[in-house]
Amino acid sequence: MNEKLMFRRWLDLASQNILTRYFEGEGEGSFAELPVRVRMISRFRWFMLAVFSFYGLAAYGAYQHSGVGFFLSSRQSLVLFGCMLLVVLYNTFYNFFPDKYIHNRRLMKVQAFFDLLFVTVLVHFTGGDVSWAWPLYLMVTFEAAILFDKRRSVIGFGFFASVLFGFLLLSEYIGVLHFIEVPFFEDHSHHTPLFSFLFWIWVCMLNGVLSIAATFLMNSLRHENREVRTSRESLSKFLESANDLIFSFTPEGDILYANSSWHNSLKYDLKESHQVKILQIIEDSARAKCMSNFKRVLEGDPFRVMEGRLVARDGSLIDIEGHLTLSTGPDNSVVLWAICRDITERKNAERQLFHLAHHDQLTGLPNRMFFVERLKQAQALAKRQEHKYAVIFIDLDRFKIINDTLGHAVGDSLLKETASRISAVVREIDTVGRLGGDEFIVLVSHLHDEEDARLVARKLLKAFTEPMKIDGNEIFMTLSL
Template identity: 35%
Template structure:
């Protein structure tokens, strides 16, 4: 065989192969870079801020909007703890809020930012934000970090809606406020004119709420107002409007009624519902309510007149004994004007020192001798003459004058007693009624000490009378401490109107009590009412078990006095024994030439 051709196998050039691989890598890198740049452009183009973190909650990325909203540049923020770059607080409590990225990773789900979430920016300024955080997973589903997406909440529909709600509702009770009531009332007037029907406004004021709020604190007062709001909602229709007018005042708009009796029926239902006991924390509280009613169109055809007349009727309800409802009448406006005038006169009376005191003796039943007396506030109005406390004290309370008047009575009592003593009178202890507002005042012991020091009166000649209901509202460590400090000074402490409240032996043991004064309402009927007689006996035994003196108030007959003596009551006070006496006439009973301080009817 001749020389034949040799066969060759083609081997690709290694350099060419490497070049092809490098080209593919460059293409991939270019594609990846393009994708990253596209992602970067996309993230920087959207209106939301985007922040990403690794598993340790360290910042790995901020888009342009995140840089703008946080104040941090992406370069400066990289690797820093998320809580440093994205510092969040609760807009309501101003406490540090939990950062959502950690929660998203722990729960492996998308979570929303807390409502009212505020971002503290790098420069310290604050920004309300909203949105969410989500975990980041790789293609195999492994957790790699978290992403937080958020935006400025001030211009969001959700925030705008929330702001609109807040502008029209009371923050504490979530009831409509005056702004929304005004809108609803305007609508009601328009509809009533068009369809020729009537509607009603109920103006509510909680009786003695201020005493509870001042004695037990605002937290309990706020919780009580929230409970009241809940009960009111259960008393009316969904088409009606309940508004918190402010403080402890509420307004109910009954959008359509057929007759005035319908409004009165709802008012009575409200009175009954609000009078049920409230369990607020560890306190059982009881309150009553005064309600005024105005009707459209009988009592006004505009918002201002209807509200003003309902308020006037409510004030008349308070003057009529509270815990009742009153329908507006034209005569009430004259009474309101009179009370406004009285309030102005009372301000002047306190400044001009034109108030004065009468004194009603209290006797020891066994001996018939006077052993103490009660100081009773009096005022001679320039326009109405001599007025009883029941006529002007509600006006004083409405004008915020109870505390200054209370201190005036304390000072005048001590001054009178010491003056009589210097004149040679054989003085007896005088009791002064104290308001819960005074007793909650931490400076009360110091102020009383100052009065005693200024007048020179021996403390054991002063007795402070606290009503049973006020005492229960005062059941706080601070108030008990105040009474204990007064008692250590030598001042006597008495429960007034005992039996008319809701005190218990457990509560009373906490207070330093020397005397209990039985409420007159039980003394009045005890001879004709077996239940009252048994109740009086139980109260006397109750007082004796506490080792305190028991004084019956409101004694008006010898038969009542005899019955009290037979039951073992210690003392008595009332018209049968002596009417309240002027300071001059009372001074006669303290004359040094009298062998004893015995009273005779």
């Protein structure tokens, strides 16, 4: 049972490879497109010539070694070989110069006409109305249906093939062409008008039905191809005109497609977009979250909106939100699609609003509300890690007098300088805030004992031993802690 299954798989794979790589032309385009059909017919003709040549040599050998003997004379064999050579020559031209046929439809019709002549000669030399080669008329008609775009051309060609075959039978019957006697039909009982007429009608009927059916089939393919092409063009226009960033990539991170908005925002050209990996355009802080979202989509779990930050080619950051979907390609490969909206302006506005709501506008330090949040975090962290923290309140001595005497502009500059000196003393993990007026506050965390807090306080006092030079005024400022 396993051997049968393996043989079937091997047969399916082999036939698929032969059809795809040789006849269909892998990656060349749709069968409904004329250049693809021209190249396919060229390959098919070479295949049929090889089959006919092999069969002809095999039949010649079989007749030679049988009691019947080969029935064609040297002259007849030479004529048949010359026709075969002519087919090889014009098919070679057809194979190497397909563009000439594509841009000049008359050449296709001329070549199809020569195919009919070759088939007629072959039918004549293999017995006329008893020839086994008459199905080749059907093959040539089907070939014309593949190449010709107009219905009347295909049906007219099929009709011409039927007339040509009838003309051959009539010429043989009235003696214009000599009968080629073939083995096993020496009694001549089949050479009657009725037999030839019925045989001709049979071939005409089959050729007519085939031409109509093939025309209908090709028209259906062309119609479906036009609809698919129109649909693809509409989808492509939609994707390219969309304001959202739309792109697709493989689970390995290779970017397969990106629309114009993606290219404009990230500043990658088409060639560069296929060279970068998806992780290269995701900001470091957002990679873990994005990878988690990718994994969820690959596992089939739905999620709502994804947010992240992309890194453009010039290093600028782009805030995005969007959705991820999973699809499969024509070869059943997994593809991830992302539809994202550039929300950089919105995020910048949110960050600005957050900053304004949580920071003092004059000094840029955290305000009372933000400082309280930091204090709660420090309390929880100190309790969990069993260390100490300190809160130092700072008042500026004689600030009101300086502000009233030298003016509010000098007072504002003095507050800014004070914020700068305090911030320079403490560590990055500490928090400096302004409660209002001339009141500042410092949160010092990760302390071992009270002496550490006193050390910070001494540094703060020392930072204000040097005078402040503001608008030509030299001001000595002291602190109350």
